[in-house]
Amino acid sequence: MPHFLAPHITLPPMPFTQEGYSFVYEAKQCNDSTQSLILVRYKDSEFFLRKAWRESKNNAILKCEKSTKTQPTGIMKNALKILCAYQKNIISHNLNNNTPRQNLQSPYLKSMEFFLDFAKPCLIEIGFGSGRHLLHLAQSNPHLICVGIEIHTPSIEQILRQVQLLDLKNLYIINGDARIFLEILPSHIAQGIYVHFPVPWNKKHHRRIFSPKFIQESLRVLDNGGMLALRSDDEVYFQDVLSLALQEKNISLEIHKNQQQAITSKYEARWTKQQKNIYDLKIFHTHKHTNNEKNVKNTQKTFYFDKILRKNLDNYKSFPHKKIANDWFLHIDNLYCAGDIYVLALCFGDFNQPQSKFLQIAFCDNISTRYIGHNPIPTQAAIKAHKYLMQILTQE
């Protein structure tokens, strides 16, 4: 993450604007004023920088706040450079230009929210890695939108370059966790969902892509006759997924061993060289949806903000900071203040795919409440956590 270190960090009075950047406020952590968040706006982006005194190292750091990260990274680096120039002494920094990650920008790189009301038939590949299979999918299905989702940023950079070189118009890429993505997709839009050589995580099942919930969400997202395809070299993983699939209704299954495919992915090439067996499990969705089912929305997609009472925030130390329910949780990690503006640092949602967000509440002329950057991804778990937070903040 871009940052600089200094013996002390001095900030100019805020708000101020320089080189197109607005430095809006510095909000101090309510129980430790050596930690603060600085809200910065640049064109359409909005993010926090974090200032922290590091007692053990006897120095201060100013860095990008990871959960409000904006692309390209150069936007945040420039904001740090502006503030770096106000310091008398600097110990070190990593603000030089031209790291490849600064260019993660393409019309084909989409946010998850882009797909909330997506209505076109599509094919989805989860964890596409080197992207060989996904590119093949897009090239051989020009009439369909293909969507690839990955958590590994270098793989995203690599495939976006290929999309440009091959001039593909039907391939969208998402940088994020596929388990969250499936949950927010509308029902019955996919003809195929491909998961090729996922990490088996045989000792940490909670990290696996396949779970009962994942299979159920995939079946919801698949259209009649659509297919969820697992290809794996790991027999334990394959058997586990088969057992999960057998618990579902309205499916038919197809199994193959060492079946050749038109394209060999990077991982497949590695395992074939080691003469490992390759297993295919294809789960077909056989249920015919009625029109009523087709119109059912997946989740409530909006976060409503009720009238928050300032006294509840002033009572921060005594209100519940942790709530753990069956299928969701909420952690209120910290409160920051800048005059009439309060910022809550939150972590919430599903246990295996938590989201970190900042909620800003401004008691100026009117009370205005919003999440910094974008709203959270509207999973069921995130919406439940949000509702609970509203209850705490609005109670008389």
Ligand SMILES: C[S@@+](CC[C@H](N)C(=O)[O-])C[C@H]1O[C@@H](n2cnc3c(N)ncnc32)[C@H](O)[C@@H]1O
């Ligand atoms: C073993 S690699 C396989 C890559 C590719 N499918 C192949 O066959 O060469 C697994 C890939 O899944 C990605 N991945 C793991 N968990 C993921 C998740 N929850 N959402 C999206 N991608 C994920 C990893 O970053 C990695 O690139």
